[in-house]
Amino acid sequence: MSQRRLGTATLALGLVVLIDVLRVFLPSVITIFGQAASTPAELLGAYALGWFVLALAAPVLVARVGADLVGVVAVLLLGAARLALTAAPGGRAQLWLASAALLAGLVWLAATAARVAHPVPGLVLGLTANALGHALLGTYDLVWWGRWPAWVASVAVVAALLAAETTFGRRRDTTQRVDDDAPPARLGWLLVGPALLLGGMVALSPAVASTAMSYWYGEAGTGLSPPFALAPLGVAAPLFLLGALLPVHRRWRMLPPVLLLFGALLFGYGPPPLLSLAMLLGAAGLGGCLGLVAVAPARQARTGPAFAAVGGMLGFAVATMVYYAAYDLGYPNQWVPAVVAALTGVVAMRGATVSGGLRQSPPESAPDLPRWRLAALAAIVALAAAWLHGPWLVSSNRTGPPERVRLVAYNIRMGFGLDGRFDLTALERAVGRADVVMLSEVDRGWLLNGGHDTLGLLAARLGMPYVFAPAADPLWGDAVLSRWPVQRARTRPLPAVGAPTGAQALGVTVDFGAGVRLAVVSTHLQPPPGADPVVQARAVADFATGYADGAPLVVAGDFNTEPGDPAFTTFTSAGLVDALAPARPLPTSPADDPREQIDHVFVSPDLVATDPVAVPGIASDHLPVAVTLTLSGL
Structure with missing residues (x-):
């Protein structure tokens, strides 16, 4: 050579x-x-x-x-x-x-x-x-x-x-003059x-x-x-x-x-x-x-x-x-x-x-x-x-309406745990055997985070297809994964109100078959530092109720607001039910010493939500929250 x-x-x-x-x-x-x-x-x-x-x-x-x-x-x-x-x-x-x-x-x-x-x-x-x-x-x-x-x-x-x-x-010829x-x-x-x-x-x-x-x-x-x-x-x-x-x-x-x-x-x-x-x-x-x-x-x-x-x-x-x-x-x-x-x-x-x-x-x-x-x-x-394939993308793998559905909402912080490691195994373990997963802070290629397609990698591990909605830019936002087919994906940008990071609301309809459907809205409210995200909460509530149009509805994600705050009461005033209420207080952040209850799941009154829990772990700076929804009779 x-x-x-x-x-x-x-x-x-x-x-x-x-x-x-x-x-x-x-x-x-x-x-x-x-x-x-x-x-x-x-x-x-x-x-x-x-x-x-x-x-x-x-x-x-x-x-x-x-x-x-x-x-x-x-x-x-x-x-x-x-x-x-x-x-x-x-x-x-x-x-x-x-x-x-x-x-x-x-x-x-x-x-x-x-x-x-x-x-x-x-x-x-x-x-x-x-x-x-x-x-x-x-x-x-x-x-x-x-x-x-x-x-x-x-x-x-x-x-x-x-x-x-x-x-x-x-x-190398080190005697060569370089002048x-x-x-x-x-x-x-x-x-x-x-x-x-x-x-x-x-x-x-x-x-x-x-x-x-x-x-x-x-x-x-x-x-x-x-x-x-x-x-x-x-x-x-x-x-x-x-x-x-x-x-x-x-x-x-x-x-x-x-x-x-x-x-x-x-x-x-x-x-x-x-x-x-x-x-x-x-x-x-x-x-x-x-x-x-x-x-x-x-x-x-x-x-x-x-x-x-x-x-x-x-x-x-x-x-x-x-x-x-x-x-x-x-x-x-x-x-x-x-x-x-x-x-x-x-x-x-x-x-x-x-x-x-x-x-x-x-x-x-x-x-x-x-x-x-x-x-x-x-x-x-x-x-x-x-x-060369990236993360393998899969099709919805279940048909027919189930009696119960396990739903998880999780802010995954771009896939990095509190120890600073990009740990897909820990994320997969935290999500567990969920049927519908709503993710916040999803990174799909930011150079700052290493250039990973976190959503594709996690979806492949879970064996679940996804719907992605950009928030800050085309590579960062929120997602919904489902084991059942999804329809009518809609997204709406939320008012910035001085917040540095963009925010949106993503709506999808999960089709369980036999006419049983569930409207799911995933969001991540991004208020300015020290402010309550009430303006964004109103926008999400309006979007979610209009999107559901009378169908059973779930609204979940990282709301950056505590129970009783104005943004929180915006959703209860819109007729939604706090699905985590039976388990409260249920702090979800920070993950290693939870003190704030800022991750929530709201459901329409025609849904029965049981087994609320915040799953312990440090795969992110938040804990995932999970509930079981009973669909029989819908």
């Missing part, structure tokens, strides 16, 4: 491991350092950004100690911390291990930038490989599996990275952070792909064939790959930045059904922008690219925190991906200008692949992504 290809392989493998670490670090900051939303958002951001700022010292360390030695030590620390995360039981140990792994990864990135003159091929292959690997795992990271295959795969990837790093350092600056190379390293952000947020996210398909094939998911659940990724990945590695003629050099910006705008401001188009445009544009900065002279300054790489990752952290902090602080955030896309386009155009703006033949930075091999590689990537 040539030295340049070895550097490309090392960078690609390192990025795979670094992205895996980011998928643990980011949610750990929120769930462990954040302590169930009790820590101010400003402090959370300062903690997260602090590690990226600390990494700005890495280029100086590389210049003084040597890139090869720093690179090997950083890989050893990164690999050890990554493997330790697989064994970590969660909690503070997970937070500190993830933080240490992130810092080691950033130091390694700086050392690699000082040695690899052409970062684009490694960046492109690393992002593509990570996306396909995440798709292969159904967006359920190896670090959370806790089984021996996860250990084998994790050890194999870390061992491959270590072998590549040591071989690269041993073979010239290379603007295109430096610009290529500067785009590592934006590429990770835009790729992970939309362009190369398997969770976004499966969510986008669910909007096209019906909200309940029953019409979606599993082999094609990731079809958008099957198109986006080769577009990204070819855009970065194929020549770009001068006359078309404006096209990639325009496509990327349009895709980011569509992601931020477009309707949910156009999410797949945003993904395709973003992938093609992002790949093309990386291709525009791929051409670089062979020589480069030792510290310039290193600072560019770490600075680009600092930009990743800032943009990530700014985008997701909006849901705590309350400001518009749709502009963030668009601004990052615009800046990426500016850097790409600068790279094209410096390099002459014309690439009639494969660029010097390409991995020496003829066009037919690049086409074959893109075809393989497309087939692999299109046929």
Whole structure:
């Protein structure tokens, strides 16, 4: 293997491991350092950004100690911390291990930038490989599996990275003088952070792909064939790959930045059904922008690219925190991906200008692949992504009216327990053998939470199809799962009344057969801090009674209000019955020391609700509440 290809392989493998670490670090900051939303958002951001700022010292360390030695030590620390995360039981140990792994990864990135003159091929292959690997795992990271295959795969990837790093350092010509600056190379390293952000947020996210398909094939998911659940990724990945590695003629050099910006705008401001188009445009544009900065002279300054790489990752952290902090602080955030896309386009155009703006033949930075091999590689990537299934979607699996139905309402906090671990087994255990499940705080691909399709994963484990309703954006909201067929899915946005996070009410009709139906409305009231959500409660009550239109009705979810508060009495004044009343007091939050009764189930008077309970556990920061409904005679 040539030295340049070895550097490309090392960078690609390192990025795979670094992205895996980011998928643990980011949610750990929120769930462990954040302590169930009790820590101010400003402090959370300062903690997260602090590690990226600390990494700005890495280029100086590389210049003084040597890139090869720093690179090997950083890989050893990164690999050890990554493997330790697989064994970590969660909690503070997970937070500190993830933080240490992130810092080691950033130091390694700086050392690699000082040695690899052409970062684009490694960046492109690393992002593509990570996306396909995440798709292969159904967006359920190896670090959370806790089984021996996860250990084998994790050890194999870390061992491959270590072998590549040591071989690269041993073979590299360390006597070569590096005394010239290379603007295109430096610009290529500067785009590592934006590429990770835009790729992970939309362009190369398997969770976004499966969510986008669910909007096209019906909200309940029953019409979606599993082999094609990731079809958008099957198109986006080769577009990204070819855009970065194929020549770009001068006359078309404006096209990639325009496509990327349009895709980011569509992601931020477009309707949910156009999410797949945003993904395709973003992938093609992002790949093309990386291709525009791929051409670089062979020589480069030792510290310039290193600072560019770490600075680009600092930009990743800032943009990530700014985008997701909006849901705590309350400001518009749709502009963030668009601004990052615009800046990426500016850097790409600068790279094209410096390099002459014309690439009639494969660029010097390409991995020496003829066009037919690049086409074959893109075809393989497309087939692999299109046929890899995400979470398997199932059809309703019961017919005929039962006498009793077990209903559970649960705020799952994006799938993360109080220990900070993404634990589907604990969630499945908390839900139990429910027949109808109403979920709040459902995440279907937020980069901040690791890019999982939590709803699809949980639905597959429970063997229940779902209906999803977006609230904050197309990837975050509420859901209803049912073992019986559902009809008439309707959703209504709720008044914001100054609340930072969006809210909605989702109505579905469960069809038990023989004319027996049940109207179910799932919601999550989001009041401003310290306020009662009475305005939203009135909107939900009006929507629910109108939607039911005289049919038996259940309204449940996280209401963020206590019994007797104005919002609570809004539902009882509307003629609904507190189904949990016989078991009260029944505190549901926080899960490890419940003191607040903010999760509720209301039913119409023609329903008999028995066996109310709040199920103990720490799979979320809330406890699930459950009741048994008697349907006989309806």
